[in-house]
Amino acid sequence: MPKVGMPAIRRPQLVEATMSAIDEVGLAGASVALISRKAGVSAGIINHYFGGKHGLLEETMRSVMRELSKGVQLRLSITDQNDAKARILAIVDGNFDGNQVSSKVTKTWLAFWSHAMHDPTLFRLQHVNERRLLSHLRVELKKLLPPERAQFVAQGIAALVDGIWLRGALNPQGIDTRAAIKTIEDYLERQLHDSQP
Amino acid sequence: MPKVGMPAIRRPQLVEATMSAIDEVGLAGASVALISRKAGVSAGIINHYFGGKHGLLEETMRSVMRELSKGVQLRLSITDQNDAKARILAIVDGNFDGNQVSSKVTKTWLAFWSHAMHDPTLFRLQHVNERRLLSHLRVELKKLLPPERAQFVAQGIAALVDGIWLRGALNPQGIDTRAAIKTIEDYLERQLHDSQP
Amino acid sequence: MPKVGMPAIRRPQLVEATMSAIDEVGLAGASVALISRKAGVSAGIINHYFGGKHGLLEETMRSVMRELSKGVQLRLSITDQNDAKARILAIVDGNFDGNQVSSKVTKTWLAFWSHAMHDPTLFRLQHVNERRLLSHLRVELKKLLPPERAQFVAQGIAALVDGIWLRGALNPQGIDTRAAIKTIEDYLERQLHDSQP
Amino acid sequence: MPKVGMPAIRRPQLVEATMSAIDEVGLAGASVALISRKAGVSAGIINHYFGGKHGLLEETMRSVMRELSKGVQLRLSITDQNDAKARILAIVDGNFDGNQVSSKVTKTWLAFWSHAMHDPTLFRLQHVNERRLLSHLRVELKKLLPPERAQFVAQGIAALVDGIWLRGALNPQGIDTRAAIKTIEDYLERQLHDSQP
DNA sequence: GATGAATGAGCCTTCATTCAT
DNA sequence: AATGAATGAAGGCTCATTCAT
Numbered sequence A, B, C, D: 001m002p003k004v005g006m007p008a009i010r011r012p013q014l015v016e017a018t019m020s021a022i023d024e025v026g027l028a029g030a031s032v033a034l035i036s037r038k039a040g041v042s043a044g045i046i047n048h049y050f051g052g053k054h055g056l057l058e059e060t061m062r063s064v065m066r067e068l069s070k071g072v073q074l075r076l077s078i079t080d081q082n083d084a085k086a087r088i089l090a091i092v093d094g095n096f097d098g099n100q101v102s103s104k105v106t107k108t109w110l111a112f113w114s115h116a117m118h119d120p121t122l123f124r125l126q127h128v129n130e131r132r133l134l135s136h137l138r139v140e141l142k143k144l145l146p147p148e149r150a151q152f153v154a155q156g157i158a159a160l161v162d163g164i165w166l167r168g169a170l171n172p173q174g175i176d177t178r179a180a181i182k183t184i185e186d187y188l189e190r191q192l193h194d195s196q197p
Numbered sequence E: 001g002a003t004g005a006a007t008g009a010g011c012c013t014t015c016a017t018t019c020a021t
Numbered sequence F: 001a002a003t004g005a006a007t008g009a010a011g012g013c014t015c016a017t018t019c020a021t
Helices: A006-029 A032-039 A044-050 A053-077 A084-095 A103-116 A120-141 A147-170 A177-193 B006-029 B032-039 B045-050 B053-077 B084-095 B103-116 B120-141 B147-170 B177-193 C006-029 C032-039 C045-050 C053-077 C084-095 C103-116 C120-141 C147-170 C177-193 D006-029 D032-039 D045-050 D053-077 D084-095 D103-116 D120-141 D147-170 D177-193
Strands: none
Touching: A006 A032, A006 A044, A006 A053, A006 A103, A006 B006, A006 B103, A032 A044, A044 A053, A053 A084, A053 A103, A053 A120, A084 A120, A084 A147, A084 A177, A103 A120, A103 A147, A103 B006, A103 B103, A103 B147, A120 A147, A120 B147, A147 A177, A147 B103, A147 B120, A147 B147, A147 B177, A177 B147, A177 B177, B006 B032, B006 B045, B006 B053, B006 B103, B032 B045, B045 B053, B053 B084, B053 B103, B053 B120, B084 B120, B084 B147, B084 B177, B103 B120, B103 B147, B120 B147, B147 B177, C006 C032, C006 C045, C006 C053, C006 C103, C006 D006, C006 D103, C032 C045, C045 C053, C053 C084, C053 C103, C053 C120, C084 C120, C084 C147, C084 C177, C103 C120, C103 C147, C103 D006, C103 D103, C103 D147, C120 C147, C120 D147, C147 C177, C147 D103, C147 D120, C147 D147, C147 D177, C177 D147, C177 D177, D006 D032, D006 D045, D006 D053, D006 D103, D032 D045, D045 D053, D053 D084, D053 D103, D053 D120, D084 D120, D084 D147, D084 D177, D103 D120, D103 D147, D120 D147, D147 D177
């Protein structure tokens, strides 16, 4: 019998190496050779486990999204079910989780965002992810605002999240999580205080 | 006797072809061969005019930024110098100019944003551009708000601009310019009405 | 305690899978991975039983030849020892045995024929086989014709057998066994009726 | 202006190198690297001129067939239009042209024959070629025999041509052209002398 | 006996760039 | 100014084989 349980070790190992490579040289420079070297395995193994480079990239994107989702769910699970405002801030906070704002993850996100435009599989993944943020926010906002307004504010918050994140990705000092949350909290409170602009 | 004035014709022609190629197949698929084919010239000519592919990409990025700047300047030039709020909205409007929100420009922007992370020249270009938006907004906001608050709101508006733009880039229907501006106008007014949240 | 008698099961199983693979995707596409998948075993096992891919191919070729020989011998064994003409037709008939003209065997033959040109082991096997057909035919023809003529006619029949077989291999409808035998029978009779052209 | 007329030089040069490589190491061993090395050019050039390895193989097969066709046509052009028997022998002779029976061409033919089984493009080429030999023979035989018999004999001759050629390909001494033609001439004459077997 | 994880060589192809014309 | 022939490096992928279990 061969070594067993290897997939459980190799797959995360290669996903990690992929993000690390993208962080260092960008998606364009993240060759199979470089990624496998970083993972300390041979290049052929990527085919063995992911059926090709594309499979690895797809899994990497899924992994990043899974982590994001996990961070949000964790925060929601420890937040009062009835405190909508707290839940919204929990969602926002999850999007600025320490893991998500690391250079490695930030660059990986951005690389995939650009790449997804011309790759149907990645595009769909990305799209689902974007809808989810909006949907999560809308559910909570509907408890506080009329439906139309809830949709409007959800889009505003989502835009702020992505915009702050995008601008932070470009900044060598990275994302200032505290400032990010303060900006969005401020936005939210102004929307709740006086819902008619 | 060589044809004169060819640079003035060839360079924009190739920049245009580059954006068109990025729109269709992404930056990764935009080979010199494809770009030159789209421009109806030979591949070798890119070296002739831009000293290599990198020169072409750099010029393309500069071109996109020039167009953005032009759109903003044009709007500012026809706006009352003393109406700060109108000037802020002019800046925002310039960022959602019809040209800027076209699929071609949107994808080119995003591709470069990702690429710039690992290319010092493009990175600097991108950074200057980001600072400029912030700076423009801050100058006007300082006429309406205390300095600290002006900086805070400028960052909020910049984040909304980029966030809406980023999310729109992913959306097959493109960016809804009207909704974008309404969201930002709403944000701005709430900040001005009662500057202390 | 190891399972006993496995070689007797595995070897024909893998030879069969090899022919099946060659039938479907050609010798060039018949990878160890594909063959073993078809046989429902792991790839490594081929080395175990045949010492490598080459050993498997060699055994496959031997197997095809053994089957051909068996078919001819069977027919000869039930044919009157003294009826030379009947024995020649028995040899011919054996070469167009239902098994031999199946797509799987036909393509395997042809693949090996081409491959043998650059593989000494397979070449020798193939050569022996070719000589055997000629030799069998000559032995019988010598009972009916002068030696020189017997050799001449044997070569003619062998050429017809291989030529009909080769052209049939290319034909999507396969080999028309009845027509094949009729053509060769006609050739033989004309040679016997009047041996001096 | 670049060097012109290169295609007319490079294409035959690469086709020649391909046959030479197949002759030496077989189709399986005829890598792009080997072929281009033999031609004294870089590997990339094959893409430039043939759009890939497959294009080169296709052109090589077409080239071999063109040569065969040329040899037959040349012989027919200098043969009495009304001497059907002579025309048949001219066709046969063309198939055993010195060029066609060279080791290089013989192995190339055989390699393609096997390969064509799993390549639609090559298969069609091969099929057309096979039909042409038969058709040429039948046209002439119909001047000498009743239609059904003409078809029967045409198939016999075609089988002899291919069979002799195939057996010769396996023979280290190559094809004995004189014996080949004598065998077929003998077959033809017996068929004409007494058309009812 | 049998597996499948793992390797490393080799293959075809793409690509930016150079250069003679 | 402009072409396209030509190159060489690099990329992703396939594959036969080895080996620990």
